[in-house]
Amino acid sequence: MTIRVHNRVTLTLALLLTAALTALPFLNWAPNRLVSGQPLGLQQVANGLGWWLLLPALLLMLLAFWPQKRTSLALTLLCSETLFIALIAAGGYAAASLAQQGHPLARTSLGSGFWLAAALALLMATDAISRLTRQALWRLLLNAQIWLPAVFLLLSGQLDALSLLKEYANRRDVFDQALSRHLLILGGTLLPALLIGVPLGWYCCRRPAIQSSVFATLNIIQTVPSVALFGLLIAPLSGLAREFPALTTLGISGIGMAPALIALVLYALLPLVRSVVSGLQNVPQAVIETARGMGMSGGQIFRQVEVPLALPVLLAGLRVTAVQTIGMAVIAALIGAGGFGAVIFQGLLSSALDLVMLGVIPVIALAVAVDTLFKLLLSGIQRQ
Amino acid sequence: MIEFKEVSKYFAGKAAVSDLTLHIAKGEFTVLIGTSGCGKSTTLKMINRLIEHDKGAIRFGGEEIRRFDPQALRRRMGYVIQSTGLFPHWTVEKNIATVPKLLGWSKPQIDARVSELLALLNMEETFRHRYPHQLSGGQQQRIGVARALAADPEVLLMDEPFGALDPVTRATLQQEIARIHRLSGKTIVLVTHDIDEALALADRLVLMDGGKVVQQGTPTALLTKPVNDFVRRFFGQSEWGIRLLSLGLAGEAARRGEWLEEESIAETLTLREALSLFIARGTDRLAVRDSNQQPLGVLHFADLLRQKKP
Numbered sequence: 212m213t214i215r216v217h218n219r220v221t222l223t224l225a226l227l228l229t230a231a232l233t234a235l236p237f238l239n240w241a242p243n244r245l246v247s248g249q250p251l252g253l254q255q256v257a258n259g260l261g262w263w264l265l266l267p268a269l270l271l272m273l274l275a276f277w278p279q280k281r282t283s284l285a286l287t288l289l290c291s292e293t294l295f296i297a298l299i300a301a302g303g304y305a306a307a308s309l310a311q312q313g314h315p316l317a318r319t320s321l322g323s324g325f326w327l328a329a330a331l332a333l334l335m336a337t338d339a340i341s342r343l344t345r346q347a348l349w350r351l352l353l354n355a356q357i358w359l360p361a362v363f364l365l366l367s368g369q370l371d372a373l374s375l376l377k378e379y380a381n382r383r384d385v386f387d388q389a390l391s392r393h394l395l396i397l398g399g400t401l402l403p404a405l406l407i408g409v410p411l412g413w414y415c416c417r418r419p420a421i422q423s424s425v426f427a428t429l430n431i432i433q434t435v436p437s438v439a440l441f442g443l444l445i446a447p448l449s450g451l452a453r454e455f456p457a458l459t460t461l462g463i464s465g466i467g468m469a470p471a472l473i474a475l476v477l478y479a480l481l482p483l484v485r486s487v488v489s490g491l492q493n494v495p496q497a498v499i500e501t502a503r504g505m506g507m508s509g510g511q512i513f514r515q516v517e518v519p520l521a522l523p524v525l526l527a528g529l530r531v532t533a534v535q536t537i538g539m540a541v542i543a544a545l546i547g548a549g550g551f552g553a554v555i556f557q558g559l560l561s562s563a564l565d566l567v568m569l570g571v572i573p574v575i576a577l578a579v580a581v582d583t584l585f586k587l588l589l590s591g592i593q594r595q
Numbered sequence: 596m597i598e599f600k601e602v603s604k605y606f607a608g609k610a611a612v613s614d615l616t617l618h619i620a621k622g623e624f625t626v627l628i629g630t631s632g633c634g635k636s637t638t639l640k641m642i643n644r645l646i647e648h649d650k651g652a653i654r655f656g657g658e659e660i661r662r663f664d665p666q667a668l669r670r671r672m673g674y675v676i677q678s679t680g681l682f683p684h685w686t687v688e689k690n691i692a693t694v695p696k697l698l699g700w701s702k703p704q705i706d707a708r709v710s711e712l713l714a715l716l717n718m719e720e721t722f723r724h725r726y727p728h729q730l731s732g733g734q735q736q737r738i739g740v741a742r743a744l745a746a747d748p749e750v751l752l753m754d755e756p757f758g759a760l761d762p763v764t765r766a767t768l769q770q771e772i773a774r775i776h777r778l779s780g781k782t783i784v785l786v787t788h789d790i791d792e793a794l795a796l797a798d799r800l801v802l803m804d805g806g807k808v809v810q811q812g813t814p815t816a817l818l819t820k821p822v823n824d825f826v827r828r829f830f831g832q833s834e835w836g837i838r839l840l841s842l843g844l845a846g847e848a849a850r851r852g853e854w855l856e857e858e859s860i861a862e863t864l865t866l867r868e869a870l871s872l873f874i875a876r877g878t879d880r881l882a883v884r885d886s887n888q889q890p891l892g893v894l895h896f897a898d899l900l901r902q903k904k905p
Contacts, residue, residue, distance in 0.1 A: 497676060504669055
């Protein structure tokens with residue numbers, strides 16, 4: 212029997228993972244939250260028991276040489292999942308035992324080795340899932356169950372000794388506020404963007420003459436760096452607020468939510484209008500012609516024919532827009548719009564990396580969740 | 596039923612149709628034929644006001660079509676196009692029900708009508724809940740025709756309906772539409788550039804060129820009494836005789852009172868098909884049976900020659 216690599220992806224990822232675990236620090240230990248700590252390798256974690264983490268990685272490498280059938284893929288998924296959970300559990304356990312020995316101000320944070328290994332384990336699991344099934348719902352459910360044990364560990368307090376969670380415990384109010392503010396920015400951007408973008412895209416489709424000028428304008432807006440656009444809006448908005456003090460009571464001023472939402476809506480318009488236009492252009496001319504020929508009115512054609520047929524493309528555009536907005540909203544914190552960006556920048560300014568992480572992780576989670584939601588919606592529509 | 600009086604249509608200052616005068620009688624199968632760009636499709640679309648005429652008058656049932664509400668007018672006319680234009684996100688049932696629904700028919704009424712139309716077009720009930728992309732090209736066009744007939748329109752407008760189909764499917768659907776015309780007596784206006792299709796279907800043929808009618812009349816009249824060289828060339832000098840034969844039926848030309856004890860042919864076969872059989876069997880006489888499978892007569896090879904004098 213010849214030896215053949217059946218899954219290059221798993222093999223590469225498992226090799227990288229082993230390298231990350233052996234060469235990079237698994238944890239960082241610092242006497243307090245502001246000084247930079249000393250790195251701890253895998254051998255220093257949990258009295259040397261940390262080496263056991265390499266066992267699933269080894270199994271994954273072996274599985275890559277197996278023909279990729281249902282059972283071997285399920286085993287790959289199981290191994291990478293176990294590895295992922297074990298990494299988190301090991302981190303939490305090591306932090307807890309370090310906390311018992313040391314000073315209460317001492318901080319144990321997760322090191323680059325952990326982050327890289329966890330990300331690689333997740334990638335392997337996702338790869339195995341995408342090879343296992345093609346159905347969007349099953350993929351989603353399988354991907355979601357990976358997180359169940361992690362969430363359980365988090366809620367049961369096993370991870371509380373980690374610096375990341377200590378930051379959370381200290382800033383719970385700020386965190387909750389940042390979450391609701393971030394969601395508010397997202398909703399406050401998408402709703403006006405839809406209200407402007409859909410009619411604008413529809414109009415562009417009806418009047419191809421204006422289409423190029425609309426897209427040129429939106430393209431120029433898109434090329435302005437976000438920080439610059441936020442800055443540019445400060446002067447006119449604060450001028451307005453000074454001129455008409457009544458506006459201030461509505462919350463309009465040079466800094467804060469108003470300029471952030473205006474800038475984010477402007478950025479959202481390009482992908483949104485483009486998707487509306489290409490969605491409507493996707494509707495076959497013959498279908499519109501017969502619809503007219505059978506005596507449907509313009510409104511009936513729009514509602515019953517054009518909208519349903521353009522919806523998948525529009526939703527795909529909305530998905531891009533939503534994910535883009537979640538990311539850009541971080542920068543809006545620079546002009547006082549709040550959200551997770553505020554947490555991140557505070558961490559950066561005080562060079563507290565765990566605080567940065569406390570802002571970054573939920574932003575990523577939010578983006579992934581919104582993306583998945585749209586993906587599910589799209590697959591539901593397309594199945595019809 | 597439909598009258599064009601000195602109708603002209605201009606696109607960007609250029610006449611697509613000029614001074615067109617045409618009378619389409621009730622119950623007649625009219626075929627508009629010509630080369631591409633001759634204005635035949637434009638003429639058809641002016642009837643249901645998908646294209647508005649610039650000059651002259653078009654009357655539907657004696658009244659100028661501009662007086663009608665365009666949507667109400669279109670709901671009284673079935674419309675079929677080459678690429679079917681079925682709604683891809685609707686089932687067959689919902690597609691067929693489009694116009695009845697616009698007209699506010701009740702649910703049981705629509706259901707019954709859909710069944711009736713599926714049966715009329717030889718489609719099984721099981722197709723009801725399928726989507727257009729699950730059907731073959733021929734089946735899709737059957738549904739396209741069923742949808743156009745759904746609200747029992749007074750006129751059926753067809754714009755190259757069978758142009759995209761393979762020859763076998765096209766021939767079957769041509770027979771279906773001829774049968775539907777015989778059964779329902781509907782006024783049908785069909786646009787095509789396929790000469791054989793036009794000859795097979797038309798009661799009246801309208802040959803157009805450069806936005807004008809060159810000649811109109813029965814297929815036989817156009818073949819045997821062409822008004823000019825264009826008409827003669829259009830029907831093809833080399834195939835002219837064959838095309839003339841396709842207008843005659845074996846049953847009409849057969850000599851009564853004679854019979855041959857050999858494999859007989861159906862009376863509905865065209866003389867063109869009979870010619871093919873003469874050659875294939877290497878004979879100069881063919882027995883013809885009638886629709887009840889009873890002996891009708893014998894067709895002689897020489898009978899084909901008599902077709903020249905209508």
